[in-house]
Amino acid sequence: AQKITQTQPGMFVQEKEAVTLDCTYDTSDPSYGLFWYKQPSSGEMIFLIYQGSYDQQNATEGRYSLNFQKARKSANLVISASQLGDSAMYFCAMSAMFSGGYNKLIFGAGTRLAVHP
């Protein structure tokens, strides 16, 4: 069965510093995708970044990068130069080709990030 584990219920970071949010996953499917979503206090789900299981390089999107370590089954989100607006809940999610298909996202429990001035 597929599973996403986020072991950090809450994280604190000083503004302008970098922070890493942990995500480990479990799947026996050889083809899968890993996603990070941000949920601010307003409640909407905002897509941040995606990594495919066959991608050779780590994904990057602006200040967001995904530290993908396939052998360790980890897909940590790195936010560089944190901003006050980064304070939110962050979810790691996965879908796998043969374990539910592209449309079935499995989510972790989330990490609440607080950015301090």
Next chain:
Amino acid sequence: NAGVTQTPKFQVLKTGQSMTLQCAQDMNHEYMSWYRQDPGMGLRLIHYSVGAGITDQGEVPNGYNVSRSTTEDFPLRLLSAAPSQTSVYFCASRSGQGSFNEQFFGPGTRLTVL
């Protein structure tokens, strides 16, 4: 484009009442899904659709019905609401066959069942 829209934003029901949560998207996406988010948890898939007329169950389908008569709309029906269905409901859509394109989420509907 409005993206994915959901109505209502908030709803309070009594146990046993029925209602329909509306979801629409204007991006011509083939794939649409419904998730629920309970406190302290990530989202869980209820039902999804891969196109008009085609639906399938997700992780937590009991107590919910869906149908997909058009590409744009994907309503979620609660036939007999229970307090366990108190949650925030998100509709999502995505495009592209054979790929891991991201899902776009609606703003959510906060449902309370008394």
